[in-house]
Amino acid sequence: MTKVPARSLLTDPDRPLRQGRYRSPLRDERLAAWLGAGVGVLFGACFLTGLFSHLHQNPVTWLPVPARPAGLYRITQGLHVASGIASLPVLLAKLWVVWPRLLSFPPFRHVSDVVERLGILVLVGGGIFMVFSGVANIALWYPWPFSFRAAHFWMAWVTIGALVSHVGARWTTSRRALGGWGRAGASPPRERPRPALAEADPALGTAAEGVHDGLSRRGFLLTVGAATGALTAVTVGQTVPALSPLALLAPRDPRDRPVNRTAAMAGVQAGDVAAGYVFSVEGRVERPLRLTLDELVDLPSHEARLPIACVEGWSYSAPWSGVRLRDLLVLAGAPEGAEVRVESLEQEGAFRTSFVNRAQAQDRDTLLATHLDGDVLSLDHGFPLRLIGPDRPGVNQTKWVTRLVVE
Ligand SMILES: Nc1nc2c(c(=O)[nH]1)N[C@H]1C(S)=C(S)[C@@H](COP(=O)(O)O)O[C@H]1N2
Ligand SMILES: [Mo]
DSSP states (O other), X not given: OOOOOTTHHHHSTTSTTOTTTTOOTTXXXXXXXXXXXXXXXXXXXXXXXXXXXXXXXSOOTTSOOOOOSTTHXXXXXXXXXXXXXXXXXXXXXXXXXXXXXXXXSSSOSSHHHHHHHHHHHHHHHHHHHHHHHHHHHXXXXXOSSSOHHHHHHHHHHHHHHHHHHHHHHHHHHHHHHTTOTTXXXXXXXXXXXXXXXXXHOTTSOOXXXXXXXXXXXXXXXXXXXXXXXXXXXXXXXXTOGGGGGGOTTOSOOGGGOOOSSXXXXXXXXXXXXXXXXXXEEEESOSSOEEEOHHHHHHSOOXXXXXXXXXXXXXEEEEEEEEEEHHHHHHHHTOOTTOOEEEEESOOSSTTSEEEEOHHHHHOTTOEEEEEETTEEXXXXXXXXXXXXXXXXXXGGXXXXXXXXXXX
């Protein structure tokens, strides 16, 4: 057996990691900067909309979520899922463009190189984890022992932290590569000479080398854009009605009024509901209420067209009708500015209760609904009574409601 010295992997002309082996006119700084900007915008949008969703599910008193516009959560969460999915091809393209640089030999010249590479590892690993765990959650597939929500939330901070420090480290180079935007009197981007990574690092080629036998930079960007657009098109139909026929990769079709957790899964049985259903309003009220279903249905009913928007990205807007929450609060003599905890017949499960803040409790469209699309609710959609309110995530639209506790 011939002994191959370790370094030959990097220096032998025919070895894959040899310097300069991955020369391509596409591997230049300008393209890297463009793709980096794309990843930055998509991750940024995904992060902010994710924080908004977190705030809905983990309310804090000093920053109450608004009740209006009614479709706000539907838009932010649609954007969250779409931007997360769309970021994947852009992230992979960016990695492809810069990876010879990540493998260049010697691996680092300064301590700062090590720090930068570790940061990139966290950014890429974190980004891939975020998209993977999000998509797995959409598929209701949890191939890990930890809590999805906690891991997705904390990893988002780690990833965005790595993104911010990477942007900080690359800001000057990227701005130069993008043509000095934002500087007064800068010439238009295309006319500026483009410094190539190859100047600093022989592992990278430059567009100026004239080896234009493959894709052009524009062609490459268009391909990445098309991949991103196609992924978006086959998923975003779960929330944009006009595109629903295209939503091949979205597991649930909103036109079918999907159900994530059925009554059977939640341990709620039709028999139990029929036998002894009582609806009550308790807590900080002057006149606690106990109503049968007939008494509840005799109260004035209102109709509201409201979206139901699952955190997983699917949503639809439909006519709901039932009793206004604020009417029940008046009936029970709840104090001004009351906030409400809504409880389900469901005994266990993360979504058996939800919180309604002051603005949402007072909104004319926050209903304890008995009907959807003009029909009595089906057991799976929460019969006999479910909460539906403006600007709330699906997880907070509690089904099989049996009690309100005024706080
Ligand atoms: N009690 C209870 N209510 C619940 C849930 C649940 O698991 N238990 N799931 C929620 C979630 S995640 C969503 S998206 C909506 C979906 O409503 P639907 O099943 O009527 O479509 O119900 C919400 N209400
Ligand atoms: Mo949901």
